[in-house]
Amino acid sequence: MTHCASDNLPTMLSSSSSALSAAAFQYALPPRMGVDHNDPSSLPPSPRRRQSFTAMGAGAAGGGGFLSNLFNDGSAANAATTGNVNGNKGATNEVIKTVNGMRQRRLGGSDIIVSELGLGTQRWVSADFNAPDKDEVFDFLDTAILKGGVNLIDTAEQYPIPSDGKDAKEGDSELVIGEWMKKRKLDKGEGRSKVVIATKITGGRNVTPKNIKKDCDGSLKRLGTDYIDVYQLHWPARYSPQSNWGQSLAYDIEADKSGYWRGFGGPTSFEELCMSMQGLIDEGKIRGWGMCNDNAYGLTGCTRTAKALGCTPPCSIQGDFSLIDRKSEENGVAEAASPYNENVGFMSYNALAGGMLTGKYMDKPAALDLGSRDDVMEAMKNPRGRMDEFGWSRTLYRYRTDAAQEAIRDYAAIAKEAGMSLTELSLRWCRQRSLITTTLVGHSNMGQLKESLDYFTKSKPLSEDVMWAIDRVHMRNRLPIFSSSRVGKDWDGEGEIGETIP
Numbered sequence: 001m002t003h004c005a006s007d008n009l010p011t012m013l014s015s016s017s018s019a020l021s022a023a024a025f026q027y028a029l030p031p032r033m034g035v036d037h038n039d040p041s042s043l044p045p046s047p048r049r050r051q052s053f054t055a056m057g058a059g060a061a062g063g064g065g066f067l068s069n070l071f072n073d074g075s076a077a078n079a080a081t082t083g084n085v086n087g088n089k090g091a092t093n094e095v096i097k098t099v100n101g102m103r104q105r106r107l108g109g110s111d112i113i114v115s116e117l118g119l120g121t122q123r124w125v126s127a128d129f130n131a132p133d134k135d136e137v138f139d140f141l142d143t144a145i146l147k148g149g150v151n152l153i154d155t156a157e158q159y160p161i162p163s164d165g166k167d168a169k170e171g172d173s174e175l176v177i178g179e180w181m182k183k184r185k186l187d188k189g190e191g192r193s194k195v196v197i198a199t200k201i202t203g204g205r206n207v208t209p210k211n212i213k214k215d216c217d218g219s220l221k222r223l224g225t226d227y228i229d230v231y232q233l234h235w236p237a238r239y240s241p242q243s244n245w246g247q248s249l250a251y252d253i254e255a256d257k258s259g260y261w262r263g264f265g266g267p268t269s270f271e272e273l274c275m276s277m278q279g280l281i282d283e284g285k286i287r288g289w290g291m292c293n294d295n296a297y298g299l300t301g302c303t304r305t306a307k308a309l310g311c312t313p314p315c316s317i318q319g320d321f322s323l324i325d326r327k328s329e330e331n332g333v334a335e336a337a338s339p340y341n342e343n344v345g346f347m348s349y350n351a352l353a354g355g356m357l358t359g360k361y362m363d364k365p366a367a368l369d370l371g372s373r374d375d376v377m378e379a380m381k382n383p384r385g386r387m388d389e390f391g392w393s394r395t396l397y398r399y400r401t402d403a404a405q406e407a408i409r410d411y412a413a414i415a416k417e418a419g420m421s422l423t424e425l426s427l428r429w430c431r432q433r434s435l436i437t438t439t440l441v442g443h444s445n446m447g448q449l450k451e452s453l454d455y456f457t458k459s460k461p462l463s464e465d466v467m468w469a470i471d472r473v474h475m476r477n478r479l480p481i482f483s484s485s486r487v488g489k490d491w492d493g494e495g496e497i498g499e500t501i502p
Contacts (some may be wrong), residue, residue, distance in 0.1 A: 091339035092315075093437050101457030102149025105437050107345035108315030110288045112229055114196050116431055117456040118152035119144055120349060120442035125176050126160030127168040129383060130444045134176050140449055141180050145195060148453045153177055154318075154347065154440045156200035156234055157219050162391070171222050174199060178224035187225050196229045198316075198347070200292060203235030203243065205260065207268050212276040216285055230316055231277065231286040235293040238267035241500075242295040242319075248495070249327065249482065250502045270305040278311040290316030290344075296332030303342040314344060321348035321436065322357060323411050323426050323470065324404045324480050334435040345437035351430045352423065352441070353399040353481075354392070355385040359412055359422040366400055368393045385444075397496050403483035410473040418466050427455045428462050429470060 088109035095103050096113045104113045119140065123131045132140065144150035159173035177197070181187040186195050201207060201215045216231060235243035239256040242249070261267050277289040291298055291314060299317050306313035317337060319328050328334060328346065337344040352358055366387035367379035379388050386392035387400065398404070408422075415425035430439045439456075443449040477483065487501060495501050 088343065092337070092343050092345045093339065093434070098149070099151070100147065100149035102453075103456075104149075104151065105345075107230070107437055108288070108290075109313070109343040110315035110345075112196060112288050112315060114152040114345070114347075114438045115150045115456075116438055117144075117150055117452055118154050118198075118347065118438045118440040119150060120440040121153060121155040121173045121177065122159050122161050123442055123444075124155075124160055124173045125168060126173075127162045127164040128386070129389070130385070131160065131168075132444060134179075136446070137176050138180050138183075139446060140443060141177075142184075143446065143449060144453065145186075146184070149457060150453075151194060152196045152198065152438055152440075154198045154349075156202075157215055157222075158200070158202055158234060171218070174219055174222035178222055182224050187223075192225060192227075197223060197225065198230035198232060198290075199223070199228055200232040200234040203233050203237060203293070205237075205267070207233055207237035207273065209268070209272050209276040209279075212273075213280065216280055220285060227284055228286045230288050230290055231280065232290045232292045232316065232318060233273075233294070236291065236298050237273055238298075240293075240295060240298060242298075243293045248499055248502060249331065249479075250500070252500050255500065270301045271309065274302060274306040274309055274311045274313075277314075278306075278309075281312055288312070288315040290314045290318065290347075292318040292347075294319070296336045299333065299336045299344060300342060303336075303344065313342070316345045316347055316437070318347040318349060318440075320350045321346075321430065321433075321439075322351050322353045323429060323474075324353055324357070324399065324407050325350070326474060327479060327482075329433065329435055330478065337435065346435050347438050347440055348430055348436050349440040351439050352426055353404070353408075354396040355387055356399045356404070356408055357411070357422055357426040358385075359408075360384050361387055361400075362409065362412060366393055368397075369400060394497055398481040401480060401483045402485050403477045403480035407473055407477060407480045411470065414466060414469045414473070418462075423451065424455050424459070425462070425466075425470075427452060428459050429467075431456060432461055432467070 089111045090106050090109065092106055092108045094106050096106055097104050099115070102115050102117065104115050106112075107114050121137075124137050125131060125134055141153070145153075155173045155177060157174065158170050160168050160170075162168070163170050163172070178187065181192075181195065185191045199219045201212060201219075206215075216228065219228060219231075220226070239252075239258075239261045241251050255261075277286070280286045280289075289312075291302065294317055299314070303313040305311075317333065319333065321328055328348075333346070336342050337346055355361065361384070364379075367376050367383070368390070370376050370379060380390065383389055386396065393400075411425060412422045415422045418425065420428075427439065427441070430436055441452050443452065484495065487495065491501075493501050
């Protein structure tokens with residue numbers, strides 16, 4: 001019989017290696033105040049009989065010791081064959097099969113296989129002026145899932161956004177997906193295996209062991225299915241600059257020590273998070289789990305803690321990624337996620353940068369960027385997309401910085417010379433990045449969806465010349481969405497939507 005790592009504390013603490021014992025104790029006991037670890041409502045019930053640290057070490061390549069299985073030996077093959085006690089099935093991003101021209105890849109070290117194109121559902125049945133309604137959503141799903149080789153649907157308990165509480169309520173996106181699955185007999189049995197559902201628990205202080213279980217049950221009920229394939233944190237269960245709407249990468253120690261995060265026992269620890277997710281896996285409610293809007297620290301914190309506890313590590317991290325937002329390739333996330341390291345899949349979103357990378361705002365700027373109040377009001381009467389709406393336009397201003405728009409014009413020129421649209425260049429480029437497992441794309445109409453399907457099924461890789469031209473533009477400003485020429489002297493350390501500067 002095997003046990004959770006914490007069951008073996010007496011044995012580990014009597015080890016001849018004091019350093020090893022100290023490490024074991026650090027990982028095994030979450031240092032969170034205000035939590036009764038004997039209270040079943042405080043921690044997930046009945047954690048599975050996990051492999052002990054000793055057992056983990058005994059099965060690892062290269063020698064004994066429980067820490068030996070926390071690290072790979074430096075080969076992609078090793079990522080596919082070692083760490084089996086942590087559910088490692090293979091190397092992330094390896095192509096497993098092709099369905100109707102759509103390649104499907106392994107997500108992290110799991111047995112979850114996802115299409116290179118995933119359906120983003122944030123605006124489905126939302127209060128947006130051009131949001132797809134239920135009938136259009138059903139058409140999207142029929143076209144993409146039943147005919148197009150797509151199998152991944154990404155949603156969240158908070159979707160749709162925006163919701164007005166009347167015609168569009170939080171949770172409605174999950175409800176419409178569940179209704180479609182039931183009508184197409186994909187909600188259970190063999191049919192259910194044809195669809196990969198990723199959904200999210202609302203992040204921040206909402207993420208507690210109790211709420212992880214409760215909110216997961218709520219999503220399962222709305223989706224009308226017995227299990228969720230990938231259960232994700234919408235943003236971290238701790239302070240992180242990465243979750244600040246993508247506006248800043250600077251760590252703010254004052255924000256981290258605030259009462260919001262440090263009161264009531266502090267943020268949910270990596271240990272509690274990993275054990276809670278394992279509880280859902282043990283109950284058969286989820287197949288895997290992951291993070292969203294997190295960074296390299298959060299990724300490795302979760303993977304290393306999970307492995308140390310003998311829990312299933314996260315299989316995915318989801319993040320903002322596009323031609324004008326390549327931070328995840330250069331801030332440690334790509335290195336951490338690699339099959340040579342933590343072996344975690346990456347779900348990219350906002351690949352079209354809120355519509356800016358479609359080119360539709362190039363000839364006529366977004367509403368809030370127009371010169372006069374009359375022009376702004378006129379543009380908002382006939383919006384072309386989110387950038388012509390007051391709320392979205394302010395929230396997503398990062399995609400319209402001077403630096404971002406300069407880069408977008410340069411990318412549009414590259415696309416034109418290559419004989420394609422800026423949209424096509426943007427999506428095909430994402431498809432070729434070694435970090436990316438799947439690209440989540442939201443669509444307002446069927447024409448957009450069919451274009452995306454074409455780009456992901458019929459197109460050859462972009463040429464080396466095109467890829468190099470893109471990189472040369474990138475080198476002129478590596479982080480254009482974090483640039484701003486509109487920061488006022490009297491703004492008192494804040495940006496346009498109140499975010500901390502820098």
